[in-house]
Amino acid sequence: MSMAAYAPAGAQRSVAEAADRAGSSVSFDRVSVAYRGFVVMKPLTLNVEAGEILALIGPSGSGKTTALRAVAGFVRPASGRILIGETDVTDLPPYERGLAMVVQNYALFPHMRVEQNVAFGLHAQGAPKNLIADRVEDSLRIVGMSTYAKRYPRELSGGQQQRVAIARALAVRPRVLLLDEPLSALDAQIRRSMVEELAKLHRTLPHLTVLYVTHDQSEALTLADKIAIMQDGMLNAHGPTADLYRRPPNRFAAEFLGRANILPVFVEDNGSASGFAKVQIGSASVLAAASDRPNGSKCLLCVRPQHLALQPEGSDVNTITGTLKDVHWQGELTHLVLDVADTPVRVVVTRPPVLPPAGSAMKIHFSPSDASLIPEDAHV
Numbered sequence: 001m002s003m004a005a006y007a008p009a010g011a012q013r014s015v016a017e018a019a020d021r022a023g024s025s026v027s028f029d030r031v032s033v034a035y036r037g038f039v040v041m042k043p044l045t046l047n048v049e050a051g052e053i054l055a056l057i058g059p060s061g062s063g064k065t066t067a068l069r070a071v072a073g074f075v076r077p078a079s080g081r082i083l084i085g086e087t088d089v090t091d092l093p094p095y096e097r098g099l100a101m102v103v104q105n106y107a108l109f110p111h112m113r114v115e116q117n118v119a120f121g122l123h124a125q126g127a128p129k130n131l132i133a134d135r136v137e138d139s140l141r142i143v144g145m146s147t148y149a150k151r152y153p154r155e156l157s158g159g160q161q162q163r164v165a166i167a168r169a170l171a172v173r174p175r176v177l178l179l180d181e182p183l184s185a186l187d188a189q190i191r192r193s194m195v196e197e198l199a200k201l202h203r204t205l206p207h208l209t210v211l212y213v214t215h216d217q218s219e220a221l222t223l224a225d226k227i228a229i230m231q232d233g234m235l236n237a238h239g240p241t242a243d244l245y246r247r248p249p250n251r252f253a254a255e256f257l258g259r260a261n262i263l264p265v266f267v268e269d270n271g272s273a274s275g276f277a278k279v280q281i282g283s284a285s286v287l288a289a290a291s292d293r294p295n296g297s298k299c300l301l302c303v304r305p306q307h308l309a310l311q312p313e314g315s316d317v318n319t320i321t322g323t324l325k326d327v328h329w330q331g332e333l334t335h336l337v338l339d340v341a342d343t344p345v346r347v348v349v350t351r352p353p354v355l356p357p358a359g360s361a362m363k364i365h366f367s368p369s370d371a372s373l374i375p376e377d378a379h380v
């Protein structure tokens with residue numbers, strides 16, 4: 001099934017009338033899922049606020065789609081409850097949950113014109129003709145497809161078909177929109193522009209709660225208010241997008257959200273008094289964001305490649321020294337790989353100066369607020 005939640009004709013608790021936006025939060029309360037007795041999602045507790053875009057990210061098989069299917073009502077939790085707004089929907093069928101779902105392969109009805117596709121769910125609900133016409137027009141306008149109303153899906157590009165699939169989902173006025181890798185069948189360039197369009201769409205519909213499953217961290221970073229990272233059927237990390245990116249709680253989260261330099265350090269002072277921790281990397285002492293790592297312990301310092309900069313001559317503020325190993329020019333960006341106390345460190349710069357030969361010592365620095373301390377082990 002490509003899109004969930006078309007209420008059958010006559011369904012009284014109609015999806016389309018679920019206009020109480022305060023009721024569009026989604027709560028997982030210790031929800032676990034098992035397939036044939038095998039637990040694939042361990043008890044998950046997670047709240048998605050009304051109007052929020054939550055990206056669920058994680059490696060293949062980590063349980064992202066399972067979490068979404070549990071909300072949609074396609075899979076019954078082995079334990080726990082799911083709430084949409086104040087309503088416990090755990091035992092409700094999909095069409096009574098007030099949501100719509102869009103998956104990767106659009107799955108428009110090939111024999112129907114765009115406008116008929118978009119109207120499909122409303123017809124199924126037995127909505128009056130004039131309401132259907134208004135909703136179809138409105139939904140197609142929101143996704144920028146008004147001029148394609150009379151076309152058949154085969155006459156549209158992949159990106160256009162996916163926009164129609166989204167319009168079809170929006171036409172039933174869901175409280176919650178579930179998107180399962182909606183862009184992954186599209187090529188990279190269209191994907192980038194569709195991500196921006198989805199962000200725009202959410203600005204048009206700020207009350208719509210969106211759960212967005214992707215394995216693409218850049219889509220998640222661009223779109224989501226908050227990110228939940230799944231690992232092996234468990235929630236590894238959850239938080240506001242920028243916070244999670246700048247201050248990941250563990251190595252897995254740090255590396256899943258983008259490139260990260262992870263350096264073993266010794267905590268001289270965790271900064272509980274000053275706000276900045278003081279740590280030792282090799283023989284250098286540098287500052288990072290304060291942390292609850294105990295003084296005298298070992299841990300890891302995490303800093304993104306673009307937050308490292310080449311130290312200007314004569315300055316020594318928050319500096320570490322490394323040996324230049326490699327330079328990779330990538331057009332817009334240049335990646336420098338250094339060895340710092342036996343750990344490879346990547347520095348990304350837009351305009352590299354004239355660089356010394358490989359093997360030369362180079363000084364790099366970072367702002368303490370761009371560096372965080374994380375535990376040595378992989379989990380929180």
Ligand SMILES: Nc1ncnc2c1ncn2[C@@H]1O[C@H](COP(=O)(O)OP(=O)(O)OP(=O)(O)O)[C@@H](O)[C@H]1O
Pocket residue numbers: 035036040058059060061062063064065066067215
């Ligand atoms: N219908 C099913 N029957 C049995 N096992 C299933 C079923 N659907 C999923 N699984 C298993 O549940 C686990 C989680 O799958 P899920 O599809 O939620 O992962 P995912 O994070 O969405 O992965 P992907 O990014 O590859 O889509 C996997 O180990 C998968 O093999």
